[in-house]
Amino acid sequence: MHSIDIQLNNQAHSVPAGSTARDLIATHTSRALGEDGRAVDGSRLGVALAVNGAVLPRGKWASYALCAGDRLDIVTAAQGG
């Protein structure tokens, strides 16, 4: 199957062609996500996505098709002062 190469959290990563941002985040967080980018189980996901250095709001994850060379950052809360 055809795949495309992206950068995910500073690492080379490959995804099936036609993948959306929602597919990537669902795989990466092991959570099922709805069209609105929220977890289908109703609990908060606690992550955000930047595509090429700009925030992509969760409501747009399902409609954003990943492009070769995209630089994605999936972030969450971590220990910090």
Next chain:
Amino acid sequence: MSTIDHLATDMFDIDGQQFSSRLILGTGGASSLASVEQALQASGTEITTVAIRHFAAAGSGSVYELLRRNNVRPLPNTAGCFTARDAVLTAQLAREALETNWIKLEVIADEHTLLPDPIELFSAAEQLVAEDFTVFAYTNDDPALAKRLEDVGVAAIMPAGSPIGSGLGILNPHNISTIVARSNVPVILDAGVGTASDAALAMELGCSAVLLASAVTRAHNPALMAQGMREAVRAGRAAHLAGRIPRRDVALASSPAEGMMQTLVGEL
């Protein structure tokens, strides 16, 4: 004897919300999430700072879940940002990830001092206020900059007592007092606290709250230090509200001179 808590109704008001704790705990520097959780519970904190970092797929537990189950409100920070641009992006990501408008704005000048870069800080504060963030501005202990940040619309001024993680306490108490006296928004002492007396001093100087991380997370016994900080913040707050006695150059006896036995009076 039963005790009466005169601070029972003393609330910390920020962004139209009220909190009973005036201690904000950071989670950085802890050896484990279990240690963070024990410290949080001992501190009585209701607000806790977190950093925004890459999501690790096979993570060993989540800070986000920890805060949720302890009913602690996250205050995301922009730690590690050197430019207004990076700080604004981090704040936008934090808002999206944690679903809060609150942001502790940190824009540091260099790795060596970790002191705020005033120019980038001010620029980022302006942009974030315009984007409807509730900005907690980590700043130098500079009364002039604090006033400029307030004028631009930040929700709280957070002057450093001394450099982050240094444990040097409050190096310029006079500046902190000046910032408090001139500020119409809450002043939260941030950075530099080493031990309980530093936190008490911040509150005695009139700060509305204290934010600390390393002093607890890197203490030999974090949970016990967290309890000490909780009590120090309350002690300092009570002392501030109570109004301390003026400093005097000479002694002033607290026992009355009247009614003393003559033989003893003769010896004076």
